[in-house]
């Protein structure tokens with residue numbers, strides 16, 4: 001039946017600490033997929049454009065203070081509010097290239113040590129599971145050399161090191177770990193190859209709920 005033949009897009013996520021090159025690679029990947037005639041769109045979290053995203057932006061810029069559990073739930077809500085649109089796009093055959101996702105949510109809150117990892121995961125349980133997670137890995141020293149730390153909350157070497165430990169504890173064999181110290185082009189070539197394969201392999205598979 002025709003409906004069953006329809007191909008869905010792939011959900012491709014980039015994760016990693018500050019300034020490892022996530023946004024650069026997301027942009028390159030979307031461009032490359034579009035150039036090759038495939039439907040692709042980018043999405044980043046936090047999505048600072050929504051009402052919830054504006055609160056998060058004010059928190060990150062230190063204009064407001066929020067209790068740790070409370071801001072964690074807002075980051076998760078900011079993902080859930082995008083789910084209907086994400087599902088619609090994926091079903092229509094558009095691949096989504098996502099800059100940070102629930103794994104950042106868990107890693108950054110868990111690094112504060114005020115909530116356990118299991119608690120941190122709860123609000124994101126059931127989100128669409130990514131087909132690929134690219135984990136961009138870079139030493140804090142190398143990340144620091146790319147540009148000065150900005151003034152946003154979390155932009156401190158010690159905290160970033162703890163975030164890295166949290167990511168390492170969370171990652172499993174399904175993640176694609178990328179040595180992010182290489183050139184933009186070399187990383188892009190690897191990312192594109194893996195993504196094209198994932199788009200092919202998952203086009204007729206259901207999207208499963210995350211952490212269920």
Ligand code: Z5A
Nearest residue numbers: 018019020021022023024045046075104105108146183184
């Ligand atoms: N956060 C959270 O707490 N909970 C959540 O649920 C979520 C997020 C989703 C804002 O995130 C903060 O929100 C973030 C986590 C927290 N706090 N911190 N830290 P964001 O994604 O909006 O901002 P950001 O992560 O700070 O990321 P970034 O600065 O945008 O980094 P990036 O995207 O990974 O890097 P980039 O912009 O692509 O590249 C950084 C620089 O390096 C730039 O000058 C590039 O030209 C250069 N670059 C990139 N690739 C290379 C290579 N391969 N070689 C050399 N130079 C390179």
Ligand code: MG
Nearest residue numbers: 022023024099
């Ligand atoms: Mg970025």
